[in-house]
Amino acid sequence: MTAEPFVTDSATATPAHPPAPSAPKTVVNPPPVQSSRSRAVERVAGVLALVGTVTTVWLGLWVTPPDAAQGDLVRLVYVHPGVAWVALYLAFGLAAVSSVLYLWPRTRSLFWDRLAAAAVEVGVVFNVCTLVSGSIWGKPTWGVWWAWDARLTSTAVLLVLFLGYLALRRVPAEPDVRARRSAFVALFAAVDIPIVHFSVNWWNTLHQGATVLNPGLTLKIHGSMAWTLLLGFVSLTLVFVWMLLVRYRVGVLEDWLDANELGLALAERQSEGSGAPGPAARPVGVA
């Protein structure tokens, strides 16, 4: 936590101005207020994400034609690579970059730690969507819900690694200690990202090769199918941006409460000792 240490009035008062016994004040950190600009960015991202997602679903289910080889199953391709793109490259990639920036002494700030935590949580949700939608596509295509294929297995390993990251963050520790150990775990987990990406090239896998992010960056899909696929990527990226902004804000509020609830508890103990009434309304049930 970058917040200043708590200062009580009783600690800073001079003998000429003794603190009023009925008003022990503890918290000096102002509550985190979201700027109107940040709120506007969040709102615009949310509206664009919603419109884009609805349009992608409409184009994917009703407008685009069935594929010559896959039939209607190609419609899952408009969303499955999009969620995989967000989970693997945007969310976990951002978590890795943020972790490096936290560990780098010149850029060390809890901002990067919060950003990494937010990206990982959102990434885990998208990773689950990737595995489930891939499995639903695999059953009619391959005849099985799951195969221990290199792409599928490495993606599942990535999910487990980042679930471990989230579990580690729940271990009680000082914010700096938590941030440092989380950053190391994020970097360790991120080693799996290139393995997932190149798995279809390095091994002989059931999973098809990349449609967009292939070595030559050439689209292997055309016409309305290509536009719908690209719109799916953009829309799901906007969904990620909106979720990241909201989740980051949740992290800011959680950290502020963690720090200031301690201050309130100290004030209560002080007021018990002096016989003065403590802060009137302690929040309960705040995680």
Add this chain to the structure above:
Amino acid sequence: MRYVVAGYVVILTVLFLYAVQLVWRRRRLARAVARVSVADGPPGAPGAGGVS
């Protein structure tokens, strides 16, 4: 086609539920922050309320 619909339903439901949970979590935390700042600061102090 039922596999396709199932795939869309799963993805959209998971994302929608997570989004609702995020908004709900933020509101609950913002209310808690407002309560703490009101309980701890003098009336009318900066930050007493208005947290989102």
